[in-house]
Amino acid sequence: MALASLADVKRTLQLPETTTEEDSQLTKALQVAEDWMTRVYLRYNYSSTVKKFWDVREDEDLFLPEGATVVSVQVQTSPNGTLRTLGAAEYDVEDNRVRLRPSIYEYPYPTTGTDTFVAKRVLGTNNRVDITYSGVTVPSPVRDATAGLAAWVWQSQPITTKGITSESIGDYSYSLSDTGEIPTWIKMMARPYRARRSLVP
Numbered sequence: 588m589a590l591a592s593l594a595d596v597k598r599t600l601q602l603p604e605t606t607t608e609e610d611s612q613l614t615k616a617l618q619v620a621e622d623w624m625t626r627v628y629l630r631y632n633y634s635s636t637v638k639k640f641w642d643v644r645e646d647e648d649l650f651l652p653e654g655a656t657v658v659s660v661q662v663q664t665s666p667n668g669t670l671r672t673l674g675a676a677e678y679d680v681e682d683n684r685v686r687l688r689p690s691i692y693e694y695p696y697p698t699t700g701t702d703t704f705v706a707k708r709v710l711g712t713n714n715r716v717d718i719t720y721s722g723v724t725v726p727s728p729v730r731d732a733t734a735g736l737a738a739w740v741w742q743s744q745p746i747t748t749k750g751i752t753s754e755s756i757g758d759y760s761y762s763l764s765d766t767g768e769i770p771t772w773i774k775m776m777a778r779p780y781r782a783r784r785s786l787v788p
Contacts, residue, residue: 595734620737630782640716645689655720663715732777
């Protein structure tokens with residue numbers, strides 16, 4: 588799923604959609620913008636329908652993009668283990684959150700010389716959890732920010748701009764660095780969807 592379309596970029600630049608002379612350059616600028624948004628800035632990869640989580644404790648909330656419908660949940664209990672698909676009774680879904688239900692174990696508990704079996708709630712940890720989902724659309728602020736970033740990238744050619752490193756775009760060569768000086772208005776527009784650990788404020 589693309590974050591923005593060529594038409595979105597043209598609309599940002601106030602270019603007529605019937606104008607095609609710059610389509611090749613605009614498309615490549617859009618690719619650079621989408622790569623930066625997905626790889627560096629955004630909390631979710633809207634081009635994917637699978638989200639992977641690592642070192643997940645049972646009872647932990649796993650957040651999906653807004654509007655997601657869970658298709659399947661798979662867990663891997665150890666680094667060398669295989670993925671197992673959970674049954675519907677093994678996890679709970681509320682809004683855009685998924686929570687794995689804790690395991691219940693019975694173990695012998697000695698009392699006054701006898702073994703009494705009692706149920707004890709044990710929180711396990713999974714090495715990896717894969718959640719496949721559907722029904723997600725790109726939020727309009729993310730779309731507009733991506734189109735704006737692509738327009739900025741396109742307008743920056745062929746001058747050297749702080750935060751741009753090498754990437755081939757037609758006759759020009761540049762890309763966006765992970766901590767590049769992206770225009771503030773673009774970052775503010777997509778800020779509600781920013782990854783919590785993003786290097787970029």
